[in-house]
Amino acid sequence: MATILDKIKSYKLQEVASRKAARPLSEVAEAARNAPAPRGFAAALRKAEATGYGLIAEIKKASPSKGLIRADFDPPALARAYEAGGATCLSVLTDTPSFQGADHFLTQARSATALPALRKDFMYDTYQVAEARALHADCILIIMASVSDMQAQELEQAAMAWGMDVLVEVHDEAELDRALALTSPMLGINNRNLNTFDVTLETTRRLSRLVPQGKMLIAESGIYTPADLADLAGYGARSFLIGESLMRQPDVALATRTLLANPIKPEKV
Numbered sequence: 670m671a672t673i674l675d676k677i678k679s680y681k682l683q684e685v686a687s688r689k690a691a692r693p694l695s696e697v698a699e700a701a702r703n704a705p706a707p708r709g710f711a712a713a714l715r716k717a718e719a720t721g722y723g724l725i726a727e728i729k730k731a732s733p734s735k736g737l738i739r740a741d742f743d744p745p746a747l748a749r750a751y752e753a754g755g756a757t758c759l760s761v762l763t764d765t766p767s768f769q770g771a772d773h774f775l776t777q778a779r780s781a782t783a784l785p786a787l788r789k790d791f792m793y794d795t796y797q798v799a800e801a802r803a804l805h806a807d808c809i810l811i812i813m814a815s816v817s818d819m820q821a822q823e824l825e826q827a828a829m830a831w832g833m834d835v836l837v838e839v840h841d842e843a844e845l846d847r848a849l850a851l852t853s854p855m856l857g858i859n860n861r862n863l864n865t866f867d868v869t870l871e872t873t874r875r876l877s878r879l880v881p882q883g884k885m886l887i888a889e890s891g892i893y894t895p896a897d898l899a900d901l902a903g904y905g906a907r908s909f910l911i912g913e914s915l916m917r918q919p920d921v922a923l924a925t926r927t928l929l930a931n932p933i934k935p936e937k938v
């Protein structure tokens with residue numbers, strides 16, 4: 670049975686093929702070389718984690734599991750609201766068929782703030798990594814559930830060569846095991862199973878025990894309240910990737926500030 674990830678992969682590979690035909694890698698690479706210097710994404714999270722929580726705040730209009738999340742959707746205004754509310758980094762969906770995202774949302778949101786930005790998309794080909802940098806991304810996502818070990822390694826190497834950081838995403842033990850062969854310090858544990866859409870914070874709690882010292886545990890998806898943050902912080906997560914719960918709020922800056930208030934103290938080592 671074809672899963673949602675299979676479907677996304679098949680349209681994404683077609684999309685990449687037509688983009689390559691329309692705009693050769695040499696042109697994309699030229700744009701990437703002319704892009705503003707990367708803003709340190711992992712470094713910003715590390716700094717935020719030293720005193721509070723790191724927040725990767727996501728700009729997401731719609732999703733396959735929830736449909737339309739926010740009708741009043743202005744990426745630069747949302748980016749500024751996140752920044753005003755104390756977010757550390759941005760995540761911007763660029764996938765159109767499933768998330769109603771767009772490439773220019775990323776460039777515009779980033780340039781409206783001083784925050785480092787993640788290109789949130791389904792990456793299979795190093796062409797997309799050059800594209801990410803050409804769009805001014807500071808970080809890319811590698812979803813272990815949808816790539817081979819070899820692809821993951823190639824994508825990571827390409828991102829590092831462009832000076833970007835990499836968020837490596839896993840949602841079970843086998844993926845975590847494979848992710849540990851990569852060099853990025855940022856390990857995202859996705860509480861949403863991308864095939865079934867089941868969401869449970871238990872995923873972060875369960876996998877947290879297997880995350881080695883020295884990796885940054887970033888809890889992703891299904892996070893709503895300060896109590897959720899405190900719960901997950903108890904399992905070693907100091908940074909969080911949050912979209913829907915903030916996107917549904919009328920006052921995004923206020924909601925962000927409220928969510929981040931009163932972090933539990935980082936554990937003394």
Ligand SMILES: O=P(O)(O)OC[C@@H](O)[C@@H](O)c1c[nH]c2ccccc12
Nearest residue numbers: 859889890891892910911912913914
């Ligand atoms: O909106 P939420 O439940 O707060 O989740 C945000 C983010 O974790 C989610 O959008 C996400 C995590 N991994 C992904 C991979 C592709 C697309 C989307 C995602």
